Amino acid sequence: DKKHRDKEREKMKHKDGSTDKYKDKHKEKRKEEKVNYHADNSWKNACMHVKSEPEDDFYHSPKQSLKRERDEDNDSEFKPKKIKTENDKKAKKRKQDEVSNGHNIMKAKWEEERYTDGSKWRFLEHKGPVFAPPYEPLPNHVKFYYDGKAMKLSPEAEEVATFFAKMLDHEYTTKDIFRKNFFKDWRKEMTTEEKAKLTDLKKCNFTEMSEYFKAQSEARKAMTKEEKQKIKEENERILQEYGFCIMDNHRERIANFRIEPPGLFRGRGDHPKMGMLKRRIRPEDIIVNCSKDSKHPEPPPGRKWKEVRHDNKVTWLVSWTENIQGSIKYIMLNPSSRIKGEKDWQKYETARRLKKCVDRIRNQYREDWKSKEMRIRQRAVALYFIDKLALRAGNEKEEGETADTVGCCSLRVEHIKLYPENDGQEYVVEFDFLGKDSIRYYNKVPVEKRVFKNLQLFMENKEPDDDLFDRLNTSILNKHLQELMDGLTAKVFRTYNASITLQQQLKELTNVEENIPAKILSYNRANRAVAILCNHQRAPPKTFEKSMQNLQAKIDAKRDQLSDAKRELKSAKADAKVRKDEKSKKTVETKKKAVQRIEEQLMKLEVQATDREENKQIALGTSKLNYLDPRISVAWCKKWGIPVEKIYNKTQREKFAWAIDMADEDFEF
DNA sequence: TCGGGTACTTAGCAATGAGCAG
DNA sequence: CTGCTCATTGCTAAGTACCCGA
DSSP, X not given: OHHHHHHHHHHHHHHHHHHHHHHHHOGGGHHHHHHHHHHHHTTOSSSOOOOSSGGGEEEOOHHHXXXXXXXXXXXXXXXXXXXXXXXHHHHHHHHHHXXXXXXXXXXXXXXXEEEOSSOOOSOEEOOOOBOOOOOOOOOTTSOEEETTEEEOOOHHHHHHHHHHHHTTTSGGGGSHHHHHHHHHHHHHHSOHHHHHHOOOGGGEEOHHHHHHHHHHHHHHHTOOHHHHHHHHHHHHHHHHHHSEEEETTEEEEBSOOBOOOOEEXXXXXXXXXXXXXXXXXXXXXXXXXXOTTSOOOOOSTTXXXXXXXOOTTSOOSEXXXXXTTOOEEEEXXXXXXXXXXXXXXXXXXXXXXXXXXXXXXXXXXXXXXXXXXXHHXXXXXHHHHHHHHOOOOOOOOOTTTSOOOOOSTTOBGGGEEEEEEETTEEEEEXXXXXOGGGOEEEEEEEOOHHHHHHHHHHHTTOOTTSBSSTTOOHHHHHHHHHHHSTTOOHHHHHHHHHHHHHHHHHHHHOOTTSOHHHHHHHHHHHHHHHHHHTTOBOOOOTTHHHHHHHHHHHHHHHHHHHHHHHHHHHHHHHHHHHHOOHHHHHHHHHHHHHHHHHHHHHHHHHHHHHHXXXXXXXXXXXXXHHTSOHHHHHHHHHHHTOOGGGTOOHHHHHHTHHHHHHOOTTOOO
């Protein structure tokens, strides 16, 4: 296995190290490279095989790959560990050997699936979506009151009323926009009589309904084990039936096979559409996507799908149009699936290609700060922000349709303040705006003089609500980036900067001497540096203060325990000195061990406390899942002998199976 | 170039459930 | 066994990116 790993490591190096040079210098040789790539990658028992160009995607089953792995095992002719600069010719020759070798084996053993036309699959079969359970009318004793008088609502109006009743405890049911939107949409569901009667939301009393639902959820909690077990089994049955699909010979987990149930829309932040009715999705709204030769999913008895299509250029199984924004929703595969994993891998490979040319790009945009053309200066300053601060691209949004949030290209004059001098620093820019999900971005950063002067220029003669970059949008920016590097877009900078930061922080923070919990703290700190860079915030947990106190109490208790143990050790030592017999020596040893153990426990608790405190308002999950090349983490674990489970939970390990398999301890992002 | 449409990734929060102390 | 706490999972909104036709 070790041998094998060395070899694989070696191959990775090649793929990473030499392929790109090739791309730049010998475009016409790329065909060859692709073939090599296949051979190079046909090795894994993981489930992923990616090529940077989608037309070259192909895939074979884990089992088959395993076999092949063994075939290559005894071939250990080359395994130089640190090959930074191996001569190209030799590398190429070796690769070709592998190609012919590998290719034959592959051809003999499997039928390859290889897509050269942008298609995503050959075969797709699934059971369609699971619809939300139908509305169950309230029992008659649960009353709704209007203007103090009980009133029986039509089932349609009642259902929408229950949506509101269920949210009664939330603050947003008190917000004007929410109430207005809700009432307007509710009235659409009412009968003529109801509409005539119910004219004022303030006079509506939902409390009995609300109490009823609370009681229901209590009852659910109080269910016996058997009842709970039964429900669990039923869910498992549904999962097995609807939660998987067959895509190209593989049974893959579906991410969201349940259709979103109806309810009241609650956007994030100050959303103009909050409170609107999200309508129930019917089979007639559903477009099914599957392969022609598959067993098509059946609509519920007596119903029809909107459409069944066979589009293998896309990855979704089911789609429908949602009524709040009119956008399309999809049912797609789980992150553990081949199709998502490959894409993920590809994303990080693109970021690694950026690593190789980021210096050039940085020099370029610094030059562009001096351009005669306004649009180029704006582009260059925006790119600087995206690179330095990891800002999002900032697409335009339709006004009034969504909360007012911005990204880099859509920044307005009102979102930044310029300080020629601030707290002893020169040329400070203060950012204050709402970004994705209406999360506030606040940052004060010193910038280069040229940037500062440019910003002053961009802001000249503008109103606060004018665009800062009036000659720029994401499409212009991305078009430019595309010219700088194949596949480069604004978001690649976030991925790149996040991953490179993790790698660099891990190098800096990991201390050889420290034990595993301390190393994990270092990992979390590195992770945290990235989360801060990407502004991944969370609301401090409601029970934060309390749980912190609990932990502190535990620490105090442990401290007491430690001093007790130390005292006991001391007296045992004294005792042993006097008595000098085996038994008392043994006691000393035991006590020593006890002290050590307690010290370790104490340290662990203290580490935990530090970690938690530092994490109060920071969410680590998002960067871990979406921005950090998992191979960096896997390599770090391997290097320091840390079980990967300490870093990734089960779901995460499934998602990153490709990386866990592929990366060895000296993987370099 | 612009608006509209589509596909896919990224995001935080609420519900759930596993594990643990009492 | 019970109740509590915290991590995990599910949910779905909100982004990015890119295509197309006028």
